[in-house]
Amino acid sequence: MKRLLVANRGEIAVRIIRAARDLGIATVAVHSTADAAAPHVRLADTAVEIGPSPAGKSYLAADTIIEAARAAGADAVHPGYGFLAERAAFAAAVADAGMVFVGPDASVIDQMGDKVRARQVAAAAGIPTIPGTAAGVADLAAGVAAAGEIGYPLMLKAAAGGGGRGIRVVDDEAGLREAFGTASKEAAGAFGDGRMYLERYIRRARHVEVQVLGDGADVVHVGERECSLQRRRQKMVEEAPSPGIDADVRTAMTAAAVRLARAVGYRSAGTVEFLVDDETHEFFFIEANTRIQVEHPTTELVTGIDLVAEQLRVAAGEPLRLRQDEIAARGWAIEFRVCAEDPARDFLPAPGRVGRVLLPAGPWVRVDTWLEPDSAVPPFYDSLLAKLVVWGEDRHSAIRRSRRALGELTVEGVPTTAGLFADLLEEPWFGTGTFHTGTLEQWLRDRREAAS
């Protein structure tokens, strides 16, 4: 690999360009009109303008990007995350053009991208998925029989319904007997189909994911990340390791992730996501992501492994350099996604001119960003300004350092989510790590009510 085209923008383009340069690989940036003066353009050896500002006409223009790569003499393409990163057709087109796609094969992206197929692969590899009925059940007797297999509490939903409509949670067989008839009748009335799906309901679930690295033959895991703090399914704060799982769960979950990656002959960095039942400590496969993830630096800080550099090495044809017994997590890392959104106005996106910018630094503080003083946050792309990632020898010192680092951060001109994180750090439940996927939204609701 001599010359790498980075098919992305923002902080991840900067991140990838840095990893490539650290390895002595030349880099080609691509950019839209709005990003002509962006740092990733300046940091790369060469840059190509690929289209107007809206992403659909630039960063999502697969053919234009491949043509730019060819014209620039690139022999590899890194897709980053988002945009074209998990489009199997793009991976295939890059390979067809005679270049290396930094990621798994198109067929693996396809397999993992389809949730139903991914669950089938996981089940075949002996990895638990959330228990439920594969098809709808037509009557109460069938429902009670299925519930015996699935276990309580469970969720009852119309087989034909979409979204959250008509979902009921029942705690036991008596509850199921009471709810089934009405729910089924409602479904029949609304959708012309009275069949019901039954699925295990997890009252308090954590979202924990395992980082894997594969070279197509062998696979290692690089530990887990806790990603339960979400708003509208968008992660806001992540950490490594997870404060919510014990050694037994960790061992079983990381082994399951490796098994799944092996089953598909995984090459590159990937993530296997699980839901963990906080009460029973059971874990269930949800999905696999075939890209480098936003929150990958937390894993890097606790393991000392540059995941993007490993992606590039594997893509260049090298075998994995690390054996499983050489990978260990040390200390604790927390990442805060600083976004141009206004928490006081329901997280309204806030593009605009940025004035002064002061970024935190000092021991064990890392900021992955594209933000510079006197620049503009364009309205066309996601709102992520910077990832503030801190390391500490344990969770407590990582939290203390987070407080210090957030205090050093200044962004003038646009509202950001940074102030919210300062408050979050003072919450007892955050301090003790006792939260689940619903906690952050509940906290935001409580704050809103207290303020009004």
Add this chain to the structure above:
Amino acid sequence: MARHEIVSPIPGVFYRRPDPDSDPFAAEGQLVTAADTVCLVEVMKSFHQVAAGAAGTLIEFLVENEDVVEAGQPVAVIEPTVIEAG
């Protein structure tokens, strides 16, 4: 009565349809109520509906589908329905 300009409250990309496969929210010449959505503006991957803001006839759109708009930029014009005083 003065014409009513519908302005985009945010910068972003202007869309006339809820999604590429659907019909436009409103056609030129169509009657709309104040609460009717007439377009979407996409900002940072989130979509914001823009309401007519006045009842009347939507005379014309001032920007094309997928144009980039600024905050406060007029995107359409409404000829308000005149309600005669009793």
